Each structure stands twice: as C-alpha cells, then as structure tokens.
Amino acid sequence: MIDLLVVGAGPAGLSAAIAAAEQGLKVKVLDEFPKVGGRLLGQLHQEPSGEWWNGIEMGEKLHQKARLEGVNIQCEVSVSDISRTDFGWSVYTSVGMIKAKNLLLATGASETAIPLPGWTLPGAISIGAAQVMGNVHRVKPGNSCVIIGANVLSIAIANELMLCGVKVKEIIIPETGPVAKDAGVPEKVMASLMRLTHLAPNAFLRQAGKFGKFVSPKVAAQFFPKNGIRVLGIPIRVKKAAIEIIGEGQATGVRTVAVTPDGKRIQGTEQVTEADFVCIAGGLAPMSELASIAGCSFKYVEELGGHIPLHSERMETAVPGLYVAGNITGVESAKVAMAQGKVAGLTVAFNTNGASKKTEMLVKCALDDVRKTRANALIEFQPGIVEARERIYVQFEQERIAVKQAITVS
Amino acid sequence: MTMRVVNHPVLGKLPEQNRITIRFNGQPYEAYEGDTIASALMAQGVKTLRKHEMSGEGRGIYCNIGHCFECRVQVGDRKVVRACLTPVSEGIEIHSLTAFVKGGQTK
Amino acid sequence: MSDEKTIVCRCEEISFQTISDTVREYSCSSREVKLRTRAGMGYCGGRTCRHMIDTIVAGINQEPIADEIQLSYRPPARPLTFGVLGGMQHDNESR
Incomplete structure (x- = not known):
C-alpha cells in the first residue's frame, strides 16, 4: 500500500513527496492539471537581485527530483x-x-472573484487564468486587456502579460460594494500598495511602491494623479473604478x-476602455473542500486568506493520518x-517510520527553514x-488537548 | 489568426510542436500537441465555449485551472469535460453545450 | 454596482439583488440562501461564489464570517458519472 498519497503536484505537494520518499516512504502524487507544477507553472518575476x-x-526541477526519488506522479486525476x-x-x-496510509492535502488556493x-x-x-494561458500554454487571451483589481498579484501578472506581448491598457479598481469592499476604496488600495515598497518582488513592484513612501495612504490617494502612475508602461489608476464589463457576445x-x-x-466621469479581454483580480483563498x-x-483567518484547516506547525491536522501543506494552510x-x-x-516519515533522532533533527531544520523563508518573503500577501x-x-x-481529554473521559 | 506567444523575452522561443487538427462544433481548427482544448481554441481566437443552460448566454473559460467548470464542453457523443484541463488529440470532436428549450430538448 | 445585473452565482445565474433580498427578508445564513435561491448549488459546487456569498451574508447580518464553513462541502467534490461510481475507470465529468 502507498504510505503517503499527496493531492496536488504544486510546490508544497512535490516538496513533501520528495522529502517523504527520501525517508524511504512509498509516495504517490495526484493532480487535476495535465502538467506538474501547480501554481508554480505561471510564475515569472524578477528578484531584487x-x-x-x-x-x-x-x-x-521538483518534478525531476521527485521522479528520481521514485515518487509516482499521476496528472489529470480528480479526487471526488x-x-x-x-x-x-x-x-x-x-x-x-x-488506498493510502497517510494523506496530504496540498490543494493550494483558488481565486476569489x-x-x-x-x-x-x-x-x-x-487574472490567474490569463497568467496560465500566457506563461504555461503560451497563448495570449487577446492583444489588449484591462485588469480590474490593483493588488500585488495583479501588478505582478500585468508585467507577465506584457512580457507575453499583451498590451495592458490599465489596472483599475473594482467599484466598492458589499463584496469588493476595501479593494474599491482608493485610499485603502494605496495603503496596501504602499506596503509593497520595502518588500517588492522586483524592480517593477518597487516602482509601484515608490510613489508613496513618506506620505499617508489618504494623502497619497488624494494626490494620486488622475491619469494614474505608469509602471513599466502600465498605467495603474486607483481612482478609476470598473462598473461594467461590456460587449455583445464577448467582452x-x-x-x-x-x-x-x-x-x-x-x-459625469463615465468612460469606456476598449480591450480584447478583461481580467478580474480579487485575490486568493485556500481551497478547503477536501479538508472539509x-x-x-x-478557523476563519483573514490574514491567511479565509478558512484554514486547523493544523500544527508540523503540518498535522487533528484527523489522524491527515496532513496539509502550502496555500491550503494560508496564502503565501x-x-x-x-x-x-x-x-x-x-x-509523515517521522510518524510512520517511528520517531528517530535523525528525523527529528531534519524536521527541526525544515521548520527553521519555513520561518526563515517567511521572514525573507518578498511578497507578503x-x-x-x-x-x-x-x-x-x-x-x-x-x-x-481537548480531543485527548474527551477520549479519556468517554 | 494565432495568439501564440512565439517569442518570449524570458521564457525563450516556443519549441516547435506537432500540429494536429481538432473539430469544434463541426469546424476544423489547428492545434498544437500539448494544448488543452481551451488553449487550442483560444489560440484561434475562439472564446465562447458553451451556452448557459437556462439563459443561453455565451460562456468561456473563467479560472482556467479546473475550479469553476465554466469551460465544460462535450467531447464525442456524451463525455463532458473541462476544456481547461483536457489535452487535445488528433481528430477530437468537441461540441458546445447548449441552452435547454422547453420540452427538455437541447437546441 | 447594478445589483440586478450583477450575477454572483455563475452556474445558476443568481444575482446580487436576489441574494441580498433573500438575506434581508429571512435574515438568513449562507446555507439558507443557498437552499432558497440555488446560489452556490450549481455545477461547480459553489467553488467560485462561496466566498462572495459568505461576505454578502456577513455584511448584511453584520456578523463576522464564522469559523465553521457555512456552505458545507459534500462529496463528490467533482461531478462523477454513474460509471465511475459503479467502479468503471476514467470516465469523469460526464453528466
């Protein structure tokens, strides 16, 4: 029987499979997508270096490593x-x-609309659909686009679309309302964009952050130029809101x-911006369905993007033999x-093979690495x-503790 | 018309792929081996993949990674798949799902 | 935002108007909205609209979003054919 079945062949699932297989476990990985890599597949950005x-x-790289370690990977498989x-x-x-002894859910995040x-x-x-279409399938969804939603994800992907040869006409905000909320309030948008200044993932985002380093978001929003600021040729217009996507039969x-x-x-300020396609960039939320x-x-944790299955720092859930890793535990x-x-x-290896000092050391090092990686994160969502x-x-x-006590009592 | 990103400043030149022919609602389209149904049709500028069952409004891909099921299409006689997750193959027959009409027939 | 023209549940084409009217009239939970309007009950299993529905409901009822998942997930998490249910292999997603 399989020792560990991993659902999701993205960065978390593949890394887990490699680590478990290196410890001698029999590991299988499933993914719905035809290609291995999960959300890694679309990502393309410039580091500060x-x-x-x-x-x-x-x-x-992860795919090759996993194969080398004997991990069985099967794509185009859906778990129901x-x-x-x-x-x-x-x-x-x-x-x-x-059948598997242990199950790891590494199903990542889905986009919020x-x-x-x-x-x-x-x-x-x-916006993620456009990213995958351009970077993974190498197909432009159109020659020009408008992006609705000004946030770290949309600005990064706007840059990627531009590299694909798409003319990004403008990044604007959604109109505020019961769903869009702060994403449609210019001064709130400014506040979140300004946070990017010091931890911008590339020169592009650093530019985006520079316009408001020493002023309050409120002031920055007030004096934000009507025509927006241009970042590598893409106008970001935080005081312009989308009220309707128009088109006969298609956008x-x-x-x-x-x-x-x-x-x-x-x-009296209504305008129409024409574009071949329109992207909606709402953000990301953990995919909780299989964990549920x-x-x-x-727990509902706004900072982590939504509903998070309760888990330990070692990625165990309260359900025996069930583990989680990656964006299902919070968007990062x-x-x-x-x-x-x-x-x-x-x-999983530690719990399956029996506790050993060596594995415990490895776990501790890996935990340290998570903390360090998080501290150095360039994109803090x-x-x-x-x-x-x-x-x-x-x-x-x-x-x-509560569950243990309940078991003892009964 | 092709919307392929042939030259990419970071990812490099698109490797040569085998060309195959797929059929969508009876029309032949050129596709590359390794395409999904959605990417093959998008490369040819086809955005509408189905009609909503009730309203008959056109729908295409939305999430492109299998979550939203908006891109579902019929392959062959009866199999319904997500266009964004399903690889193309030579001669594959793809049909739009269409709106219901009264009496339970599809138009 | 034009509330009637704004579809929230894409699968069942349920508008923002219908959902917010229902929440107001019955001061109800996401789950009740789903049962009353079919929002979140469509082909995708509410994957696209559940966050929006939770947010709309929490906003109108002026309550924080609860820790428990309101629109419960039930298997199958993906549409299945009777063939697959009956043990036949690889014939997913047909209806």
Whole structure:
C-alpha cells in the first residue's frame, strides 16, 4: 500500500513527496492539471537581485527530483471523495479508488472573484487564468486587456502579460460594494500598495511602491494623479473604478467611472476602455473542500486568506493520518509552500517510520527553514501572517488537548 | 489568426510542436500537441465555449485551472469535460453545450 | 454596482439583488440562501461564489464570517458519472 498519497503536484505537494520518499516512504502524487507544477507553472518575476524566478523551471526541477526519488506522479486525476478507514484512507478518484496510509492535502488556493455586470461574458477571465494561458500554454487571451483589481498579484501578472506581448491598457479598481469592499476604496488600495515598497518582488513592484513612501495612504490617494502612475508602461489608476464589463457576445471593454479617495462615484466621469479581454483580480483563498470532507475543523483567518484547516506547525491536522501543506494552510509565496511541504513530508516519515533522532533533527531544520523563508518573503500577501500562524498553532494544540481529554473521559 | 506567444523575452522561443487538427462544433481548427482544448481554441481566437443552460448566454473559460467548470464542453457523443484541463488529440470532436428549450430538448 | 445585473452565482445565474433580498427578508445564513435561491448549488459546487456569498451574508447580518464553513462541502467534490461510481475507470465529468 502507498504510505503517503499527496493531492496536488504544486510546490508544497512535490516538496513533501520528495522529502517523504527520501525517508524511504512509498509516495504517490495526484493532480487535476495535465502538467506538474501547480501554481508554480505561471510564475515569472524578477528578484531584487535581478534574477528571474521562473516557476516553470522550478516545477520541472521538483518534478525531476521527485521522479528520481521514485515518487509516482499521476496528472489529470480528480479526487471526488475521501474517507477514513482502519488502515488509513480510501481516496476516490476519476481513475478509481486509491488506498493510502497517510494523506496530504496540498490543494493550494483558488481565486476569489469580484462580481460586476458582464463578468460572465466570454473574454472576462480571472487574472490567474490569463497568467496560465500566457506563461504555461503560451497563448495570449487577446492583444489588449484591462485588469480590474490593483493588488500585488495583479501588478505582478500585468508585467507577465506584457512580457507575453499583451498590451495592458490599465489596472483599475473594482467599484466598492458589499463584496469588493476595501479593494474599491482608493485610499485603502494605496495603503496596501504602499506596503509593497520595502518588500517588492522586483524592480517593477518597487516602482509601484515608490510613489508613496513618506506620505499617508489618504494623502497619497488624494494626490494620486488622475491619469494614474505608469509602471513599466502600465498605467495603474486607483481612482478609476470598473462598473461594467461590456460587449455583445464577448467582452470588448470596461465601463469605468472616476471615484473619490473614499470610493464614491464622481458624476459625469463615465468612460469606456476598449480591450480584447478583461481580467478580474480579487485575490486568493485556500481551497478547503477536501479538508472539509475529511473532517478537519476550521478557523476563519483573514490574514491567511479565509478558512484554514486547523493544523500544527508540523503540518498535522487533528484527523489522524491527515496532513496539509502550502496555500491550503494560508496564502503565501511558492517558496514558503515548498518549505512547508518539506516539513509535512518529514513529519509523515517521522510518524510512520517511528520517531528517530535523525528525523527529528531534519524536521527541526525544515521548520527553521519555513520561518526563515517567511521572514525573507518578498511578497507578503497580507500583513500579520506570522502572528496569525502562531494563533493557529496555539489553537491546534488546545484542540488536540481537548480531543485527548474527551477520549479519556468517554 | 494565432495568439501564440512565439517569442518570449524570458521564457525563450516556443519549441516547435506537432500540429494536429481538432473539430469544434463541426469546424476544423489547428492545434498544437500539448494544448488543452481551451488553449487550442483560444489560440484561434475562439472564446465562447458553451451556452448557459437556462439563459443561453455565451460562456468561456473563467479560472482556467479546473475550479469553476465554466469551460465544460462535450467531447464525442456524451463525455463532458473541462476544456481547461483536457489535452487535445488528433481528430477530437468537441461540441458546445447548449441552452435547454422547453420540452427538455437541447437546441 | 447594478445589483440586478450583477450575477454572483455563475452556474445558476443568481444575482446580487436576489441574494441580498433573500438575506434581508429571512435574515438568513449562507446555507439558507443557498437552499432558497440555488446560489452556490450549481455545477461547480459553489467553488467560485462561496466566498462572495459568505461576505454578502456577513455584511448584511453584520456578523463576522464564522469559523465553521457555512456552505458545507459534500462529496463528490467533482461531478462523477454513474460509471465511475459503479467502479468503471476514467470516465469523469460526464453528466
């Protein structure tokens, strides 16, 4: 039987598979996508050193390493259900049932949407969809685009689309409302963009951050030029809001309106920006579905992107034999996901092979590496990630104690 | 018309791929081996993949990684797949799913 | 934002208007909204709209988003054919 079944062949899942296989475990990895690498596949940005972070290459490296360690990887397989059994797990997939002693969910994150009229039109796609289409499939979704949502992800991908030869006409904000909320309030958007100044992932984002280093977000929003600022030729317009995606049969542009620093429409400022396609950049949220089906308990943690399955720093959940790693535990960079994956793989080995001093040392080193990677993270998706993670670990220990007590009593 | 990113300043030149022919709603389209149904059609400028069952409004890819199921299409006689996750193959017959009409027939 | 023209649940084409009217009328949870309107009940299993529905409901009811997942996930997490359910291999996603 398989010792460890990993769902998700992204940075976390592959790293976990490699670490567990290195410890002698029999490991299998499943992924829905036809290619190995998960979200690594689209990523392409410049480090402050000037080097490019090429996710495709990194994915390929991990893939080769995993194969070398004897990991069995199967793509184009969807998991529909999982259930606990006396030997571990039965995992129901599109290619039949797979039995495993341990299960690691490394399903990553999904994009959150911001709805507006016309967003169901063909040609209105999520920003991640455009990234995968351009960088992975090497197909442009169109020659020109407008991006709705000004955030770290959208600015990074705007740059990638430009490298693909797409004319990014402008990055604007969604109109504020019950879903878009602060993402549609210029002064709040400014506040979050200004945080990028010191930890910008590349020259491009550093530029984006430079316009507001020493002023308050409020002032920065007030004096933000009406025509936006240009970053490598892409206008970022935080005082221009999208009110509708327009087009007959498919998207051909965006109807926009100028807004005040606190997000109110300014009458008589409606415009249309024409584009071949329109991207919606709402952000990312952990994919909790399989963890939920497996019986994990959850915490809603805004800093981590949404509902997080309760887990330990060693990536165990309260469900025996069930582990999590990567963005399912909170939205962070691929580097953090890789470091977490290693922790998870080693922890599974530690728990399966019997505790050994050597493995314990390896786990400790891997945990250290996660902390270091997080501290050096160039893209911090939300402020307060470290604190939020500490809270989760404390809550997990409390729950573990409570569960133990409950078992003793009954 | 092709929307292929042939030359990329960082990723380099697109490696030569075998060309194959796929059929979408009866029309032949050129595709590259290794394409998904969605990327092959997008490369030819095809964005509408299906019609919504009730409203009949056109839909295409939205998430492109298998989460949203908006890009579902019919392959062959009855199999429904996500275009964004399904690789193309020579001669593959792809059909749009269409809106329901009264009486339970599809138009 | 035009509330009627803004679709929240893409699969079932349920508008922001319908969802917020329902929450107001019944002061209800995400789950109840789903049962009353079909929002989040479509082909994708609510994967695209669940965050929006939770946010809209929490906003109108002026409550924080709960730790428990409101729109529960139930297997199958992906559409399945009876063939696969019956043990046949690799015939996923047909309806």
